[in-house]
Amino acid sequence: xxxxxxxxxxxxxxxxxxxxxxxxxxxxxxxxxxxxxxxxxxxxxxxxxxxxxxxxxxxxxxxxxxxxxxxxxxxxxxxxxxxxxxxxxxxxxxxxxxxxxxxxxxxxxxxxxxxxxxxxxxxxxxxxxxxxxxxxxxxxxxxxxxxxxxxxxxxxxxxxxxxxxxxxxxxxxxxxxxxxxxxxxxxxxxxxxxxxxxxxxxxxxxxxxxxxxxxxxxxxxxxxxxxxxxxxxxxxxxxxxxxxxxxxxxxxxxxxxxxxxxxxxxxxxxxxxxxxxxxxxxxxxxxxxxxxxxxxxxxxxxxxxxxxxxxxxxxxxxxxxxxxxx
Amino acid sequence: xxxxxxxxxxxxxxxxxxxxxxxxxxxxxxxxxxxxxxxxxxxxxxxxxxxxxxxxxxxxxxxxxxxxxxxxxxxxxxxxxxxxxxxxxxxxxxxxxxxxxxxxxxxxxxxxxxxxxxxxxxxxxxxxxxxxxxxxxxxxxxxxxxxxxxxxxxxxxxxxxxxxxxxxxxxxxxxxxxxxxxxxxxxxxxxxxxxxxxxxxxxxxxxxxxxxxxxxxxxxxxxxxxxxxxxxxxxxxxxxxxxxxxxxxxxxxxxxxxxxxxxxxxxxxxxxxxxxxxxxxxxxxxxxxxxxxxxxxxxxxx
Amino acid sequence: xxxxxxxxxxxxxxxxxxxxxxxxxxxxxxxxxxxxxxxxxxxxxxxxxxxxxxxxxxxxxxxxxxxxxxxxxxxxxxxxxxxxxxxxxxxxxxxxxxxxxxxxxxxxxxxxxxxxxxxxxxxxxxxxxxxxxxxxxxxxxxxxxxxxxxxxxxxxxxxxxxxxxxxxxxxxxxxxxxxxxxxxxxxxxxxxxxxxxxxxxxxxxxxxxxxxxxxxxxxxxxxxxxxxxxxxxxxxxxxxxxxxxxxxxxxxxxxxxxxxxxxxxxxxxxxxxxxxxxxxxxxxxxxxxxxxxxxxxxxxxxxxxxxxxxxxxxxxxxxxxxxx
Ligand SMILES: Nc1ncnc2c1ncn2[C@@H]1O[C@H](COP(=O)(O)OP(=O)(O)OP(=O)(O)O)[C@@H](O)[C@H]1O
Ligand code: SF4
Ligand SMILES: [Mg+2]
Numbered sequence: 001x002x003x004x005x006x007x008x009x010x011x012x013x014x015x016x017x018x019x020x021x022x023x024x025x026x027x028x029x030x031x032x033x034x035x036x037x038x039x040x041x042x043x044x045x046x047x048x049x050x051x052x053x054x055x056x057x058x059x060x061x062x063x064x065x066x067x068x069x070x071x072x073x074x075x076x077x078x079x080x081x082x083x084x085x086x087x088x089x090x091x092x093x094x095x096x097x098x099x100x101x102x103x104x105x106x107x108x109x110x111x112x113x114x115x116x117x118x119x120x121x122x123x124x125x126x127x128x129x130x131x132x133x134x135x136x137x138x139x140x141x142x143x144x145x146x147x148x149x150x151x152x153x154x155x156x157x158x159x160x161x162x163x164x165x166x167x168x169x170x171x172x173x174x175x176x177x178x179x180x181x182x183x184x185x186x187x188x189x190x191x192x193x194x195x196x197x198x199x200x201x202x203x204x205x206x207x208x209x210x211x212x213x214x215x216x217x218x219x220x221x222x223x224x225x226x227x228x229x230x231x232x233x234x235x236x237x238x239x240x241x242x243x244x245x246x247x248x249x250x251x252x253x254x255x256x257x258x259x260x261x262x263x264x265x266x267x268x269x270x271x272x273x274x275x276x277x278x279x280x281x282x283x284x285x286x287x288x289x290x291x292x293x294x295x296x297x298x299x300x301x302x303x304x305x306x307x308x309x310x311x312x313x314x315x316x317x318x319x320x321x322x323x324x325x326x
Numbered sequence: 327x328x329x330x331x332x333x334x335x336x337x338x339x340x341x342x343x344x345x346x347x348x349x350x351x352x353x354x355x356x357x358x359x360x361x362x363x364x365x366x367x368x369x370x371x372x373x374x375x376x377x378x379x380x381x382x383x384x385x386x387x388x389x390x391x392x393x394x395x396x397x398x399x400x401x402x403x404x405x406x407x408x409x410x411x412x413x414x415x416x417x418x419x420x421x422x423x424x425x426x427x428x429x430x431x432x433x434x435x436x437x438x439x440x441x442x443x444x445x446x447x448x449x450x451x452x453x454x455x456x457x458x459x460x461x462x463x464x465x466x467x468x469x470x471x472x473x474x475x476x477x478x479x480x481x482x483x484x485x486x487x488x489x490x491x492x493x494x495x496x497x498x499x500x501x502x503x504x505x506x507x508x509x510x511x512x513x514x515x516x517x518x519x520x521x522x523x524x525x526x527x528x529x530x531x532x533x534x535x536x537x538x539x540x541x542x543x544x545x546x547x548x549x550x551x552x553x554x555x556x557x558x559x560x561x562x563x564x565x566x567x568x569x570x571x572x573x574x575x576x577x578x579x580x581x582x583x584x585x586x587x588x589x590x591x592x593x594x595x596x597x598x599x600x601x602x603x604x605x606x607x608x609x610x611x612x613x614x615x616x617x618x619x620x621x622x623x624x625x626x627x628x
Numbered sequence: 629x630x631x632x633x634x635x636x637x638x639x640x641x642x643x644x645x646x647x648x649x650x651x652x653x654x655x656x657x658x659x660x661x662x663x664x665x666x667x668x669x670x671x672x673x674x675x676x677x678x679x680x681x682x683x684x685x686x687x688x689x690x691x692x693x694x695x696x697x698x699x700x701x702x703x704x705x706x707x708x709x710x711x712x713x714x715x716x717x718x719x720x721x722x723x724x725x726x727x728x729x730x731x732x733x734x735x736x737x738x739x740x741x742x743x744x745x746x747x748x749x750x751x752x753x754x755x756x757x758x759x760x761x762x763x764x765x766x767x768x769x770x771x772x773x774x775x776x777x778x779x780x781x782x783x784x785x786x787x788x789x790x791x792x793x794x795x796x797x798x799x800x801x802x803x804x805x806x807x808x809x810x811x812x813x814x815x816x817x818x819x820x821x822x823x824x825x826x827x828x829x830x831x832x833x834x835x836x837x838x839x840x841x842x843x844x845x846x847x848x849x850x851x852x853x854x855x856x857x858x859x860x861x862x863x864x865x866x867x868x869x870x871x872x873x874x875x876x877x878x879x880x881x882x883x884x885x886x887x888x889x890x891x892x893x894x895x896x897x898x899x900x901x902x903x904x905x906x907x908x909x910x911x912x913x914x915x916x917x918x919x920x921x922x923x924x925x926x927x928x929x930x931x932x933x934x935x936x937x938x939x940x941x942x943x944x945x946x947x948x949x950x951x952x
Contacts, residue, residue, distance in 0.1 A: 097849070102846035107869055613764075
């Protein structure tokens with residue numbers, strides 16, 4: 001059996017702030033295989049982006065990966081030295097950032113920023129590098145790439161900039177792409193186009209994809225598996241259809257209930273009551289307890305991550321047996 | 327109760343002043359600066375008692391004692407710890423008296439500049455409109471022109487002398503105060519309590535002095551500290567160029583200038599020691615000012 | 629762009645006009661123009677003639693017009709001391725001052741940028757703290773005293789560098805330049821460093837602040853995510869961004885540098901216009917002072933314009949807005 005493209009084992013990334021230690025990622029275990037798409041969902045501040053940065057070794061101080069393993073094709077990146085890591089970044093592992101307005105350097109032309117990425121990992125001529133950059137721009141649906149390449153980022157809209165960032169991620173046909181809400185800024189048609197492109201890449205090159213998003217409908221259409229994060233932990237993980245059809249964890253149930261959907265049109269949306277707990281002092285027991293409709297006495301103990309059915313795990317003591325209550 | 331029996335801890339009242347002092351003391355360097363600065367001010371104030379000689383009293387000078395190196399014994403049997411200048415003046419005494427002039431000119435000009443600048447800044451903030459525009463244009467103009475040049479030109483037209491130096495320094499410095507005061511006065515003006523005071527139809531003067539001024543004061547003090555250091559440096563430079571204080575009552579800058587021509591023959595002390603005194607003064611004020619700024623303006627705190 | 633330039637030139641003319649009024653008021657209204665503009669050695673008949681020639685018998689506003697008209701013709705009076713047109717006197721000495729000021733700017737960037745970069749990249753290291761403490765000192769040290777100390781150490785004690793003059797010069801474009809000969813460079817070294825001292829501190833602080841800010845930006849993180857070499861990230865991505873404020877400030881400081889060269893030129897006997905103006909002030913050669921003042925203002929305006937244009941060339945965001 002070949003090693004999965006990426007496997008996180010008990011990853012812990014903490015921020016030592018003035019107010020105390022923020023456990024932004026606290027024991028996350030995940031797995032993505034070749035050609036697979038994993039949808040990573042969860043509300044704002046649940047630690048999705050920090051998980052992504054931890055994989056690439058890009059956590060800035062005061063943050064630090066304090067424990068666990070990041071196994072990329074069997075190799076633990078958490079223990080890799082910076083220079084070896086650099087050769088993987090942008091080459092075998094790429095990341096697309098959340099905010100397209102801030103990702104590109106404002107004073108460098110698009111072509112500069114793309115060509116340097118090619119040259120960082122491939123021993124090719126400038127002309128060849130330019131050619132590859134142009135092709136990548138075409139791939140993400142930018143018309144007249146030759147001309148647009150000579151522009152500066154501020155001459156592009158947010159959506160266009162995100163497409164440039166995606167093109168940069170595609171340059172070396174990486175084995176793993178961490179995409180942090182890459183399509184949120186794009187309109188629906190472009191979004192579809194990008195999603196199709198991503199799926200093609202996965203199918204043709206066996207690229208594994210971690211797709212971070214708020215948008216469950218994107219996950220439903222794109223991902224093979226889904227992982228739901230809450231307060232720095234994965235609370236539910238499983239195949240997309242199964243999880244969306246019959247979520248185990250009360251938080252997943254709430255998340256699905258808060259999404260407008262076609263077959264429940266007219267029904268009131270169920271907002272999850274309460275607020276995300278402060279990451280500085282999480283309750284000793286289940287982090288979701290204060291907002292959980294199913295909370296009971298046992299929930300004051302930290303619930304273990306349990307495989308309830310084959311391929312279906314959740315971190316809950318009183319999981320939903322079947323689908324959500326009608 | 328057992329508590330009665332225990333020696334009670336001294337009451338730790340968190341007065342603003344105490345908090346301020348403890349925050350200030352957080353920087354060892356700033357404390358050192360403060361100590362050095364206080365020592366310098368004391369030395370300048372007590373110069374007539376500390377100095378072995380009155381450097382202005384020509385009768386006490388002996389030209390035969392001219393340019394003695396540090397540690398020499400003069401004709402009168404006096405030990406010149408820092409040497410003597412070309413006139414036989416004891417350098418230590420000259421420096422102590424020179425400090426008086428330098429500090430006086432620096433602090434005096436800063437005070438007048440602060441008064442003028444703060445009033446104009448307050449006027450700009452309070453009057454707004456044309457007045458504001460006019461004053462701020464003047465401020466911009468003043469700030470865009472190098473201080474040394476403006477001061478040189480003023481002295482070129484007015485002539486030398488302590489008073490003229492002070493005038494020149496005031497002219498080049500008032501703008502900093504005006505800008506600072508206007509900035510914080512504008513912020514304060516929008517605060518509710520000012521609006522409330524205006525609603526109560528309190529007289530404008532009372533609003534300014536009771537409410538605006540106390541809040542504008544902290545940034546003013548910070549700017550003022552830095553400007554005193556700048557003024558002292560500028561005065562020294564002007565005097566060094568021969569355009570500042572008169573030769574009869576030399577400030578530190580003029581002492582340094584007097585030693586300039588002897589420097590090339592290796593008689594370093596005539597310029598060196600006054601320079602050290604000047605340096606200590608300026609650096610200690612800047613250290614204090616830096617820390618004051620950090621303490622008073624929490625936004626800048628790291 | 630042309631429209632922009634035209635507007636800037638109009639603004640410049642406005643500032644010049646305001647300054648000419650200020651100078652005029654300074655010379656004619658506050659001071660006694662007869663005393664300021666006519667040599668004290670002139671006898672009664674000469675005085676009468678000069679008063680009429682300068683129009684000093686006219687009402688003030690007419691006097692101003694005469695002053696303005698003469699100024700526009702490049703006539704800013706004659707030096708009492710040299711008996712030459714004041715403007716020519718100053719222009720002759722301008723290259724030396726410009727050379728010194730450019731030298732100082734060059735030194736400031738050469739020393740300040742690397743130190744600032746280092747301090748910004750390792751803000752908590754011992755060396756970085758040392759650099760920052762040094763920059764406080766650089767702000768506090770009185771320039772003229774440092775100049776004296778430089779002379780004492782490098783010229784008197786060690787005998788490495790000459791302490792006065794420009795040394796051997798080469799004629800290029802009709803003016804003499806020191807920086808083209810080794811001897812000239814040796815003469816330039818100390819004054820340029822002395823004048824640069826303040827600017828070195830300024831560049832260090834700006835660079836450090838810029839680097840620290842830039843390193844937190846997403847585009848730097850993204851550059852790292854692309855697997856770029858750290859040197860490329862710092863030297864291209866970060867440096868290109870911080871060059872904008874650094875160039876702007878150093879450029880705007882250039883006027884200040886020329887002003888402060890007054891001090892440096894006096895110490896090192898550098899034969900530039902700064903030394904001329906100090907000498908002129910000391911002997912009350914007022915036409916030279918007036919001419920110097922007007923010229924400096926003009927220089928400031930030109931510098932401001934150049935800085936703005938450079939800024940536009942460096943920052944693509946401004947470039948676009950400038951056109952529309
Ligand atoms: N530099 C930092 N210092 C302190 N805490 C941080 C820092 N960066 C992130 N965190 C904390 O880590 C937690 C997770 O943040 P993260 O950005 O991963 O959330 P997210 O799931 O990506 O949210 P969003 O959907 O809004 O992007 C947050 O609670 C945040 O407070
Ligand atoms: S463990 Fe308890 S509180 Fe936590 S999600 Fe499950 S039921 Fe709710
Ligand atoms: Mg995020």
